[in-house]
Amino acid sequence: MDTRKIDKSAKAKKKVEALKGFYIHLTLYFLINTMLLVVKIIGTPYYGENFMGPIWHFSTFATWLIWGLGLAFHASKVFGWNPFFNKEWEKRQINKYMEKNKKESEKYK
Template identity: 50%
Template sequence: METNKRDKQLKARKRVEELKDFCIHLTVYVLVNLFIIITTVTARMNNGEDFVEGFFNFGTFATAIFWGIGLAFHAANTFAYNPFFSKDWEERQIQKYMEEDRREAEKFGKH
């Protein structure tokens, strides 16, 4: 009984650590990308572009976009989101294979 409680506590600690890591990642993402965007727009404006030209430029947001893709995968992993292999899908597959094994056992058990 004590082992089960310890396992649950370790699992909870791991979950909290994953959430903390994601929050740190998100905070760093926001701060660094704000700095990059402000610096990029300012540099473009100093080179003769107006604010709109400097702001609405792919290069201004390239880091945020590609890093954001990685952040989205981190979020999906942290919050256990998988649109392709949901818990419901996993349960159906488990039931399917258990049923196949049961039928195989019955088939060979009858002979």
């Protein structure tokens, strides 16, 4: 059996597992945050607030926002989107260090 075929198969399997993990993460994000919001809305009469009070409360937004940031980083890793450290950035850094090493080696000639 061809080893390249095995490598491609393993790589594809790893990608599918990463996608599955992301979709599970996304599902849990919406289910748990929605459940927390419903619990806050149901508990509103107990605290004497109006209906919109818990929706606009910071703790409601904080959970969605902070977890959402983590979810965004997870998505960027799974889907290969990285605006800061993309392939072009990597090439520039490699060239920079190669040029630096070349200059240092020329010093000692």
